[in-house]
Amino acid sequence: MPDTLTKQVVEVGYGGNERLMMNMGPQHPSSHGVFRMILTLEGETVVAVDAVIGYLHRCHEKLGETLTYVQYPSIASKTDYVAAMTSELAYVSAVETIAKVEVPKRAQYLRVIAAELQRIASHCLWLGTWCLDMGGALGGGATVFLYCIREREMVLDRFEELTGARLLYGFHQVGGTRYDIPPGWDTKVRETVDFIERRIDEYEAMLERNTFFVVRTRGVGVISRELAQDVGVSGPLIRGSGVNYDVRRAEPYSSYGDFDFVVPVETAGDCYARYRVRMVEFRQSIRIVRQALDGLPEGPISSRPGVKSVGQVRVPKGEGYARVEGARGEVGCYIVSDGGPKPYRMKWRGASFSNLAVLPHIVPGHKVADVVAIMGSVDPVFGEVDR
Amino acid sequence: MTLPPVAWYTLEAFIVLNAIILLVTYVTLLERKFAARMQSRIGPYYVGRPHGWLQPIADALKLMIKEDIVPAAADRGVYNLAPIVFLVPCMLIFATIPFAPELGVADLNIGVLFFLAVSSLEIVGLFMGGWGSNNKYALLSAMRAVNQIISYDLPFVFAALVPVLLAGSLQMSAIVTAQEGLWFVFYPLIGQLAFLAYLVATLAAENRVPFDILEAESELVAGFRVEYSGMKFALIQLAEYAHMLGTSFLGALLFLGGWLGPGPAWLGPLWFLGKAVLIFLLVTWVRWSFVRIRVDQILAISWKLLLPATIVLLLATGLVVATRGAGGP
Numbered sequence: 001m002p003d004t005l006t007k008q009v010v011e012v013g014y015g016g017n018e019r020l021m022m023n024m025g026p027q028h029p030s031s032h033g034v035f036r037m038i039l040t041l042e043g044e045t046v047v048a049v050d051a052v053i054g055y056l057h058r059c060h061e062k063l064g065e066t067l068t069y070v071q072y073p074s075i076a077s078k079t080d081y082v083a084a085m086t087s088e089l090a091y092v093s094a095v096e097t098i099a100k101v102e103v104p105k106r107a108q109y110l111r112v113i114a115a116e117l118q119r120i121a122s123h124c125l126w127l128g129t130w131c132l133d134m135g136g137a138l139g140g141g142a143t144v145f146l147y148c149i150r151e152r153e154m155v156l157d158r159f160e161e162l163t164g165a166r167l168l169y170g171f172h173q174v175g176g177t178r179y180d181i182p183p184g185w186d187t188k189v190r191e192t193v194d195f196i197e198r199r200i201d202e203y204e205a206m207l208e209r210n211t212f213f214v215v216r217t218r219g220v221g222v223i224s225r226e227l228a229q230d231v232g233v234s235g236p237l238i239r240g241s242g243v244n245y246d247v248r249r250a251e252p253y254s255s256y257g258d259f260d261f262v263v264p265v266e267t268a269g270d271c272y273a274r275y276r277v278r279m280v281e282f283r284q285s286i287r288i289v290r291q292a293l294d295g296l297p298e299g300p301i302s303s304r305p306g307v308k309s310v311g312q313v314r315v316p317k318g319e320g321y322a323r324v325e326g327a328r329g330e331v332g333c334y335i336v337s338d339g340g341p342k343p344y345r346m347k348w349r350g351a352s353f354s355n356l357a358v359l360p361h362i363v364p365g366h367k368v369a370d371v372v373a374i375m376g377s378v379d380p381v382f383g384e385v386d387r
Numbered sequence: 388m389t390l391p392p393v394a395w396y397t398l399e400a401f402i403v404l405n406a407i408i409l410l411v412t413y414v415t416l417l418e419r420k421f422a423a424r425m426q427s428r429i430g431p432y433y434v435g436r437p438h439g440w441l442q443p444i445a446d447a448l449k450l451m452i453k454e455d456i457v458p459a460a461a462d463r464g465v466y467n468l469a470p471i472v473f474l475v476p477c478m479l480i481f482a483t484i485p486f487a488p489e490l491g492v493a494d495l496n497i498g499v500l501f502f503l504a505v506s507s508l509e510i511v512g513l514f515m516g517g518w519g520s521n522n523k524y525a526l527l528s529a530m531r532a533v534n535q536i537i538s539y540d541l542p543f544v545f546a547a548l549v550p551v552l553l554a555g556s557l558q559m560s561a562i563v564t565a566q567e568g569l570w571f572v573f574y575p576l577i578g579q580l581a582f583l584a585y586l587v588a589t590l591a592a593e594n595r596v597p598f599d600i601l602e603a604e605s606e607l608v609a610g611f612r613v614e615y616s617g618m619k620f621a622l623i624q625l626a627e628y629a630h631m632l633g634t635s636f637l638g639a640l641l642f643l644g645g646w647l648g649p650g651p652a653w654l655g656p657l658w659f660l661g662k663a664v665l666i667f668l669l670v671t672w673v674r675w676s677f678v679r680i681r682v683d684q685i686l687a688i689s690w691k692l693l694l695p696a697t698i699v700l701l702l703a704t705g706l707v708v709a710t711r712g713a714g715g716p
Contacts, residue, residue, distance in 0.1 A: 022523050030605040044527070044682055133605045135678030139596030141605075143675050146426040212597050212680050368527070369681040372605050 019047065022368075026055045030133045030372040033382030037359075039371065046371060049363045051356065056386040064346040069095050069313040072343075074170030076333075079348055080384040081167060082125055085118035086326035087348075087384070088172040090333040093253060093322035095174045098337050099315040106299040107176035108255040113292045114162070114171055115254075115324070116285040117155050117189070120196060122327035123278050123285075124152035127203065130275075130376035134216050134369075144203065151199050154192045161185055174313050176302025186293045193286045200282050207275075217271040221362045221374035224269055231358045235329025235351055236281065237378065240274035242267040247325040254324075259291045271377040314341060328352050328379055350384035399492050400482070407481050411628045412443035414667060421668060422675045450621035458520060458614050465519030470615070470622035473512025476505045477626040480633040485560050487646045487655040498559040499551055502637055503544050506592070509630060510536045513601070516623070517611035528610030531682055532601040535591060538689035539598075543588035545697035549581035550641040552704045563645035570644035577704050582642045584697050586669065589638065591685070593631045595670055597677040598685055635666040 020041045025031035034055035040048040060079060064072055076091040077084030089111055096103060103111075128148030135141020156166045163169045163179055171177055207213045223233065228241035238245055246263040248256040264280035266273035304313065317339040323332040329351030336345040355378050363371055390398070416431065420438065423430025435441025457463060483498040485491035495501055510532060517529020551557055553574065554565035571578045591598040602610040612623050639645060639662035646655030680688075 020523060020527075022527075029608060041527075044531075131678060135596060139599060139674055139679060140677040141596075141679070143422075143426050146428065150427060206676075210677065212677050215684055216678060216680060367681050367683060368606050369600070369603070369679070 018042075024371065026052075030375065032129065032375065032380055033385075035356075035375075035380065035382060035385075037363075037371070037375075039368070041368065044367045044369075046364055046366055046368065049360050049371075051359055053353075053356070053382075053385050056382045058387065060387040061346050061348060064091075065343055068341040069174050069315060069343070073172050073174075074168065077168040077170065078383060079350065079387055080326060080328065080331065080352070080381050082381045082383075083118050083122040083327040084168050085114045085171060086324055086331050087333075088169065089115060089254070090322055090324045090326075090331045090348075091335075092172045092174050093324065094320050094333040094335045095313075095315055095337075095343075097320035097322050098318045098335060099174070099313075101175045102303050103176055103254070104300045104303055105255065105297045106180075107301045107303075109292045109296050110177045110181065110301060111172065111254045112256065112259070113189070113289055113296075114159075114169075114177075116288045116292070117158060117193075119285045119327045120193070120282060120289075121152045121155040121159075123282055124148040124155070124196075126278065126327075126376075126379045127275075128152075130373075130379070131207075131213075133372040133376040134213070140210075144206065147199070147203070151196050154195065158185070158189055158192055161188070173302060173304070175304035176300070178302075180301045186296070189289065189293060193289050197283065197286050200279065204279060214272065216369075216373055217275060217377070218268075220271045220366065220370050221377060222269045223358055223362055225267075227358065227361055228269070231354070231361065233329065233355045233358050235326065235355065236274050236277040237329065237355050237358065239264060240266045240277045241269040247323050247330050251323070253322070258295070259288050261288050271373055274377045312341075314339070315343075323349070326351050328381065328384070329355055331384075348384075348387055350387060352378075352380035352382070352384040353387075356380050356385055396492065403481055403492055404478060407478065407629060407632070408625065411625055411632055412447060414628055414632055414664075415446075415624075416440070416443050417664070417667075418671050421671055425672070425675050447621060450624075451618055453617035455617040455619065456614075458522065460521045461614065462519040462521060465515050466614075467519075467619070469512050469516035469519055470619045470626070471512070472515055473509055474622050474626040474629075476508040476512070477630040477633065479505045480630070481636075483559060484633070484636050484640065485563075485645075486659055487652075488560060490656065494558060494560050497557045499547060499557045499562070499637075499641075502559075502633075503540075503547060506630065506633065507536065507540045509626065512626075513611055516615065520611070520614040522614050524607040524609075524613050525611045528601045528603070528607045528613075531603075532594075532611060534682065535594075535598065535600065535685055535689075538686055539588050539591035539693075542584060542689060542693040542697045543592050545694070545701050546581050546584040546588055547637070547641060548701055549577060549704045552701070552708050553577075555708070559640055559645075563640060563647060566644040566647060570642065570647070572642040577700065577707065578642065580696075580700055581704075582638075584693060584700065585638055585642065586666075586673075587693060588697075589634045589666075590670060590673060591689070593634060593670070594627070595631070595674045597673070597680050599674075599679055600682050600685060603679065631667065631670065632663065635663040635670070638666045639663040 022039045022041055024039055025036035026034040036052040038050040039046050067075060073088045073092055076087045079087045128145035131141040131144035159169060160166050161182055163171045171179060223241045225242045228238045228243060242265060244263060244265045249263050261284045264277045266276050315337045317337060319336040321332060321334045323330050331351050332349030334347040335343045338344040363374055420430045431439030431442035434445045457466060480502050482492045483495050483501050485494045513532045514529045517525040550562055550571045553571055554562040556562060572582045594601050612620060615623060639659060643662040646659040648658035
């Protein structure tokens, strides 16, 4: 053992004015994947935060250029693996924009059902992990976490019946969807969302009437309206800061115009506002699922049935961008095609990546305990940040 | 055959110590099963059927045979000593607790004072662990520990003094005897408020959620014990649970009438144990349903709310005792 190592002593001032550098991550119980924050502390107060990303970089966009339009959709789910359906949808929508492919109405509705169920599942995980961050693995947080996971499992069971997979689905394909719903599936989905709707009431009662939860979240991590727009956050974050922006409403895709739903907006901009936005989104997603199941039209599920080989889908020369409202915000996919079976260039706009950029603006000035609360309310998924 | 007093006390201490350790191990199982029920899980099941009754033994064995790692940069002396310094006061508090009339190691005439004084010594071991580990998480946690325990020892002591005033004695058996007419928790208004303050302060003194900022695994990984492994970790765990159990026993004794209860006299210790477990479960229930609060909020609760409230309560108790006399209503 080198002698210098044993004599190394951490110097900390008793007055709390000397600064302490502390690493949070990449391996840390609340790092939500592999995120590293280098915190500069004065006592318990954070004075600066340095966010380091890239620990999960897998060259995903380059990989997308080596796979054909038929192969990639199932890989696209690996960007945001907690809400896999939305990234698949963004990719196939971008391809459809370039190729000007018409998607049958039934497929559009199926896409909506999948996307909204996915939002419910993703928000379940968010609520659980966020409470786990604030309440600890050995406390009330773990209780909420296990409740949420129990409900998420039900949605994943429905996805398993639909696609055969529980996490990364490969449900979408260029021109429609790959699978139609199995018999009896719609009844099961209705039962599931009814059940979850009741559970959401329970969560709200459990959390909002809990003073400790409220004092931990109210006024913590405030993102002002201006900051939200400057940084370019999206999803529940920007809606929690008073901006009424939702891609489903701003630029309806996949027949979202047919459905009646509310875009929740809160003006406070703190963790509690983001929590409220997501809780309302739970209910709105359930509403949309019900409407889509009620009005599910008959017909083909794909305008390109019977794809025989992986290279068969050809897309004309051109470029296209498609965006969808994922669980975490706006997920965009930009594709340049040179007319071959694979994209010439592709680029993701990860919602988590843009949302994470707000952290250095809002974290300084808070206590260490608030860092994890803010982090959880941003709800990043690192597959999407690092790609 | 008569034993010399020293040998007699040693034997008694040995028996109580082992009984407590066994009890503490099984209290962990109780908590795990209880938490599992709350979270719609089953909990320990397979190690020793039915319901994992061998699980605590398996855990203890596992911790004993685990590799003991000392960080290269740790202050070895302090680091190795800390678990013992932490454990000793947590075990010592059981010395004064009478489990039934004449059944205990030493029923001191200043029993409550001894308990309160010794139980607040645990902070020394805790801080030694946090400091000696030479880890930033542990250090922050140790700082928090000092903050929190100093803040909550005062309301804890004041809340515990209410029954003492009512009974007019610091001797634990005398406090129980004073409750023969009415348990102090049923004493109008004062009793309930004092019990509530006692429970809150207990939560903080035991570092349970929502006051578990020293452990705070989502912020500080595991706080002051992040670098501990194997047997030393087991000692720290043992000490924490022993402290929890000790304060539960004290609560049962001060407020719930100790071993008093219907039935023959030999049921006394069982009544006492049952009441202590009830308090333990109450604390566990709170633990598994709240989120943790922040360090500044914890201090605010203590200094701005709990401490003034308990002082006022103590004054009110003094007035009541002065007008109606000590020793029950």
